[in-house]
Amino acid sequence: MKPLNQEEKDTYAWQTTVPGFGEEGQVKLKNSTVFISRCGGLGSVVAYELAAAGIGKMILAHGGNVKHSDLNRQLLMTHDWLGKPRIESVERRLKELNPRLEIEAVNANVNEENAQELMAQADLIIDCAPLFEERYLMNREAIRNNIPLVECAMFELQAQITTIIPGLTPCLKCIYPEKPAAWKRRFPVFGAVSGTVGCMAAMEAIKVLSGLGDTLENKLLSFDLRDMTFMKSPLIKRDHCPACSGLHS
Amino acid sequence: MLHKVKLWGQLKHLAGDEYVQVADVSTVNELILKLAEEREEISHMLISEGQANPSILVFINDNQHLWETPRDLKENDSITLMSPIAGG
Numbered sequence: 622m623k624p625l626n627q628e629e630k631d632t633y634a635w636q637t638t639v640p641g642f643g644e645e646g647q648v649k650l651k652n653s654t655v656f657i658s659r660c661g662g663l664g665s666v667v668a669y670e671l672a673a674a675g676i677g678k679m680i681l682a683h684g685g686n687v688k689h690s691d692l693n694r695q696l697l698m699t700h701d702w703l704g705k706p707r708i709e710s711v712e713r714r715l716k717e718l719n720p721r722l723e724i725e726a727v728n729a730n731v732n733e734e735n736a737q738e739l740m741a742q743a744d745l746i747i748d749c750a751p752l753f754e755e756r757y758l759m760n761r762e763a764i765r766n767n768i769p770l771v772e773c774a775m776f777e778l779q780a781q782i783t784t785i786i787p788g789l790t791p792c793l794k795c796i797y798p799e800k801p802a803a804w805k806r807r808f809p810v811f812g813a814v815s816g817t818v819g820c821m822a823a824m825e826a827i828k829v830l831s832g833l834g835d836t837l838e839n840k841l842l843s844f845d846l847r848d849m850t851f852m853k854s855p856l857i858k859r860d861h862c863p864a865c866s867g868l869h870s
Numbered sequence: 871m872l873h874k875v876k877l878w879g880q881l882k883h884l885a886g887d888e889y890v891q892v893a894d895v896s897t898v899n900e901l902i903l904k905l906a907e908e909r910e911e912i913s914h915m916l917i918s919e920g921q922a923n924p925s926i927l928v929f930i931n932d933n934q935h936l937w938e939t940p941r942d943l944k945e946n947d948s949i950t951l952m953s954p955i956a957g958g
Contacts, residue, residue, distance in 0.1 A: 659957070661957065661958050662957070662958055663957040663958070664957065749957035750956065750957050750958075751956045751957050751958035752956065753954070753956065756956060773957060774954075774955040774956045774957055775955060775956075775957065775958070776879050776880065776883070776955040776956075777879075777883060779878065779879060779955065780955075781952075781955060796927070797925040797954045798924045798925055799918060799923065799924060799925045800925075801915070801923075801925050801953065801954040802914065802915075802918075803880060803914060803915045803953070804880070804954060804956065806958070807958075808880075808955075808958065809883070810958065815957075815958075841927075843878065843952065845878075852929075852932060852950075853932075854929050854932050854933065854934055855933055855934060856934050857934045857936060859936070
């Protein structure tokens with residue numbers, strides 16, 4: 622593993638003193654590759670926090686151009702980049718924060734053609750995508766390559782997050798066996814909601830990669846910021862899940 | 871017996887209520903089918919191919935419950951139904 626240089630030791634001094642993390646944890650982050658799709662309301666915040674935390678490499682997939690309706694929550698998009706590729710704005714903003722970060726920026730969303738190549742080299746996948754077709758592809762690649770997957774989602778003032786370890790925990794198909802027919806690409810939400818769960822996903826990623834603390838394996842954290850209620854519930858791994866039932870712990 | 875059910879995600883949004891009440895059912899499966907019958911605005915989410923939709927998460931007293939697993943409901947069970955949500 623590549624060691625920390627002096628600039629990195631200085632940059633991360635506030636977090637390397639966290640008990641259970643230390644410089645050893647920071648070295649693990651530096652030598653890690655995280656795949657994030659997409660970099661919208663959720664993924665922007667996840668990527669920004671992980672860039673700040675010192676992840677070594679990110680593979681980022683997000684298609685399309687910046688629109689006005691992105692700007693209430695997609696914090697890596699800027700007004701001056703309206704009409705231009707979102708992924709360029711993402712890369713630019715992340716590099717401004719952390720020029721040491723290696724970025725593989727892909728101007729496309731996850732699809733059947735690119736899924737395998739995009740995720741094969743990742744140490745961790747973070748699903749921030751709005752469409753279940755994309756989410757199931759990330760679940761499939763996580764299982765195929767035995768890569769942990771952080772799943773986060775939101776709606777209105779509510780959000781959920783869980784961590785999937787292939788073979789050990791329920792996968793996305795265990796949780797949602799069927800694509801919900803009623804789900805719409807556009808839904809009501811505040812940027813503060815995506816920001817909240819995005820920060821949680823980033824912290825979950827740091828824990829998975831460094832071994833710090835307890836992750837949300839086998840548990841679904843659901844919360845409603847309308848009344849600030851939080852619920853952490855055990856999840857069930859389906860015996861006959863078509864995606865993961867062949868895997869053994 | 872009257873059961874109070876908490877709705878979450880799109881279920882809550884479309885129903886316009888955080889809590890609904892369902893009477894005279896004894897299992898989780900019956901509860902979902904009756905709720906679909908009584909609340910037309912969310913029935914398309916609760917039912918898939920004539921059965922309870924497996925992608926609706928059911929929690930009883932904060933523990934996940936698969937609707938296809940038989941379980942008798944008790945008077946003070948805390949029941950939550952969550953519809954799938956995603957990123958964006």
